[in-house]
Amino acid sequence: MIFASYLPLVAICLVLYLLWFVAHTGTRYWKYAQLPYIKGRPVVGNFLEAILMRKSMFDLMEELYADVRVKGSSLFGICRMFTPTVIVRDPELIKQMLIKDAPFFINRTMCTDPHGDPIGYYNLLMIRNPAWKQLRSYLTPSLSISKIKQMYQLVEQVGDDMVASLDVLPKVRPNARETEFKELCARFTTDVIASTFFGMQANSLKDEASEFRYYGRKIFEYGPARGMTMASFFFMPELVPYLRLKLFPRDTEAFLKTVIQQEIARREQNNENRGDFIDSMIALKNNNATIGVTEKIPLQGDILVAQAATFYMASFETTSSVLSFALYELTKNPDVQARLREEIRSMIDKYGKIIPYEALTNEMPYLGMVISETARLYPVLPFLERQCTLPEGVTGYKLEPFHDFVIPNGMPVLIPIYAIHRDPQFFPNPHKFDPERFAKENLDQIQPCTYMPFGVGPRTCLGSHFGTLQIKVALVKLLSKYRIDRSSSTPDVLTYRKNAFTLHSNEGLYADLIEDSLGNE
Template sequence: MILYIWLCVPLVALWLYLRKTYAYFKDRGVNHLPPVPVLGNMARPVFRKEHAIHNLCRLYSAFPEDRFVGIYEFVNKLTVIRDPELLRAIGVKDFDCFSDHRLFTSKEDRLFAKSLFGLTGQKWRDMRSTLSPAFTGSKLRGMVPLIQDCSKNLVRQLNEEMKESKSGYLDLDSKDLFSRYANDVIATCAFGLQVNSVAEKNNTFHAMGTKMTKFEFVQLAKMFIMIIFPFINKFVEISMFSKNAIDYFSKIVLRTIKDREENNIHRPDLIQILLEAKKGTLTHENVKDEKDAGFATVEESNIGKGIVKRAWDDDHLAAQAILFFFGGFETVSTTMVFLIYELAVNPDVQSKLRQEIDKCYKENQGKIDYDTINQIKYLDMVLSESLRKWPPLPAIDRICQKRYNLGKPHNKATKDYYLETGSIVFIPIWPIHYDPRYYSEPTRFNPERFSDDNKHNIKPFTYMPFGIGPRNCIGSRFAITEVKAMVFELLRNFEVTPSPKTRVPAELDPSNFTMRLLGGNYIRMKPRNSSVL
């Protein structure tokens, strides 16, 4: 009997806890889908029945008239914002109430805790101001030749492999190909290294990058633990990332900074920016008529334009370079994968874009720089639509830092809903990009949405591929320029078509928590007719 009682007590306690937890939104008049005990609304993604993105879309579409809805992420209570005006308030107007992200790692984690993503409060503001000069058009102009070297090297390697191929074409895993291209760009622009992972398949830099960014069972298990038991941060140091990989990249950064200091070496890359930040000589340039890299480019807020006198230690400097690698390796390569997929399955768009690229190349006599790449309007339209249809960040979050009134969730609500301090706000970028109220035929790839005649019709805060407000992606200009340089060289030299393995229409793989296509990311590349080169 005593044993029976001891077994029942924790079960009853758990049942009472879950009952109270899952009554949260109902008690406050916020619509939500029925939760499953412990798993909340995450059962279908956890059991690989549905991709997490589609799970979020199902919730978003279930209550089309609501300004916001609730979702249970296991036992966490997330408020999902659907109303663009609320997004404006949270992302910009009342940014001070929502300035921080939540972390899934220990506060002592060297990668995120000291990086721009993980820093909070004044330290984040100071680091944002420190780094923002690195991503202006004037700085990127110096980096474009480094990016172009990588894109031309990619073309050379593909040409060599095609010559060796008996078929005269290549069926490729585009994720592997573009991960290697992104790896080489980051190596040269952020770490000051010359790496050719496109040709050298087993080079250490790429292997360590893959090790750090690949989410396997162990990483996912750690993430779920941190989501379900966030308080564990106070007792145990948990990092989802390989310590060996982090140490490897940190040593490269610090060794390069030291070498440049001792030998007075200057190179237009992120290491140089970090070196200037360490010395306190980094300043914001007063550049008039700064041209954006394209429609998707985010605007730097006044926070990023502030003057900073703070001295940063080596760990802080290394963390920024590592975060730059993490963001560029995964999100940029993912953007490339889906853009090239859309060009392969939309040959009319590919043909029109190639004509624009050929025209630009001829008019500039082959001398392509930052400004000429970003003046190709149709290239920007195609990339903007690809980012709309396949945003590399499907959703982002913010932590509410003081009690905040969101108002009534819908017309039938009888009382306002208040976010408590520490509440999590979820911004569903992907579902908003597919909302037919904002984009007609949202599943159709239509670059004309972003033409000069149409782009003014896009409602503010319904297009967010790089986030919103002062905490948006600092590297949007760099990412856009990197992708455009790659597309420019590829289409000037090759035709892209679906391979026999390409799945049309595309569908996300529910067995993967990242953005991977069901059946693989395969495409076919073949040389263009030599007469048009």
């Protein structure tokens, strides 16, 4: 009887002990792992400031990277909630893991439910190997150099539409108009993706109520509910299927499904072929393409929509972000802008207002240098995220000769690209915007795997070449007509949103556009 009366107390103590044990799992692991680590807090690990939205993920990762407790370490341990996670910052080790031994680090830990969220699960960003490799091989031809060249005229047209949208802005003084680059660039890339990938006119540069722009914006509007959803994909991926969370907002998903399925049906009914992304999807469906090893899953329905949704999200966000930051830096660095405009002038003098694709890609080195330096300073993501995935029966990945630590099978791995890009060891005076870093004669000074804005290894961004083309066209079109000057609203210093997992400034990127056409009208 006496013992029975203590049972509730014993049960409570047992539960509390189990909670304590689980809460300290990560710290306890690193304590005995013989690897430098940064001690985290119970439950939240090293991400309390990000979870409470006191710091952006970019600023937090840069702080962890520079922490004196792990100074000089090629890799170190942290805790992502309860989960021990390793951060790798030695370029040679990154090269070995993500290039030489890429098959062991192809997967990401982030995941969702194939039944409750097929559009999230089967997209190229989330899907796991070997289905990823199959899917990538199917999609690669749709973004080949020849396909991109075919899209060039369509991108050019949207570039003209962008300049036309600026021409009607009210003047703040003679020959001067003010604009905000983030929204302008988002509308430009939205119209490009709609035209080149889906064969549709989004008209977001002309119509503020454009559906394509409205639903694209919702993907990256990190309000409380959306912010918690996206945080769950990173911090608690194991729980995402049980919480019935979706990668895309439900109304955005419904819009994309309707638009894409209707366009596929229309083209099949009319036997229309534009040679674009939608036609590639139709060909995969009609050729009975499948993914999977044990279970062959046909590429149709939601799986096709998932690929279109992926390019809609990834191309739109990555391209518009780099483009807007490039325009911001050109505003702050008039000497760089003047040199770039002179390069554009020489191309216009040589070819006229419509610069050929080959000239844009091969004869404008400074334009490429400006874009590369922008992507270094402002990578869209704070880190690359991978999971150690080893063959059956292998329990750990050996890091010799770099370290005697063995990465356990299943452990998350982070590559802090934002911090590496701003490390003075790799890029002297790293906060200075200096396109000369990427001059042809200086490229051999950039150590491999220290510049990774589009990833590294087999899982690099599939659309990076097309994204770069869009940025080049937009910069050439805008700078052919306008010179960019500071306005009274141009921020001197940028801070980053604390509730976003991609790089967003809190400040608007404002500038004055001064009419100053290059070449003959």
